[in-house]
């Protein structure tokens with residue numbers, strides 16, 4: 001049987017990583033695209049591409065500086081598109097190779113905030129979306145990352161709104177109570193193990 005690819009998405013601070021961890025605890029292989037993207041950003045052959053695109057001002061001690069890059073790209077959609085153009089194809093190839101290493105599993109999860117925005121939802125067999133009220137999301141991220149409201153809003157401005165994502169999703173997890181969300185994860189896990197998509 002083909003390993004199903006299940007996208008797990010939701011706007012910044014919705015709780016995707018928290019929900020992804022619940023699936024991982026059930027033995028599901030989880031690919032965390034944010035983490036892999038950042039590893040790729042630091043690869044020796046990628047650093048010169050980043051410098052050529054944005055200048056040496058985004059480097060600190062010769063290596064990409066995430067805060068400097070974030071300050072530049074989330075204010076400027078053209079620059080974000082340039083960064084996405086450097087990183088996303090490499091993440092896509094890396095993900096493909098990773099899936100091949102899990103061919104014995106009924107399904108794997110790809111966690112990314114920008115599953116729809118990047119178009120990678122088209123390669124998924126089903127999509128789970130995590131939601132939470134926008135104010136809750138802003139407060140969670142401000143607290144988690146010690147950043148300003150404006151910095152969170154800049155990232156939100158570069159993401160689709162929840163309604164647009166919900167319209168294209170197969171399952172929606174309302175992440176307010178962690179206990180309720182965990183129960184939803186178990187239900188979806190059981191379902192994905194038995195259905196043919």
Ligand SMILES: CC(C)(COP(=O)(O)OP(=O)(O)OC[C@H]1O[C@@H](n2cnc3c(N)ncnc32)[C@H](O)[C@@H]1O)[C@@H](O)C(=O)NCCC(=O)NCCS
Pocket residue numbers: 011012013033034037038041065066067069070073080083084087088091112113114155158159
């Ligand atoms: C700009 C970078 C260096 C900032 O790093 P930082 O550690 O501050 O943020 P991190 O990568 O952990 O992302 C945190 C959240 O920001 C938002 N975000 C990140 N990248 C993007 C993007 N390209 N478009 C919209 N939102 C984004 C997401 O909600 C994400 O979950 C980094 O986000 C990056 O390299 N982004 C481009 C690659 C990418 O798209 N990564 C996301 C999934 S592939």
Ligand SMILES: Nc1ncnc2c1ncn2[C@@H]1O[C@H](COP(=O)(O)OP(=O)(O)OP(=O)(O)O)[C@@H](O)[C@H]1O
Pocket residue numbers: 010011012013014015016017018019034113140141144175176177178
């Ligand atoms: N139901 C919840 N109740 C309270 N806090 C929560 C809940 N879910 C997640 N959190 C907390 O909110 C913060 C954001 O959650 P998480 O990191 O899982 O979000 P995310 O969607 O992966 O964010 P990002 O898009 O930035 O990667 C974390 O500090 C997490 O511990």
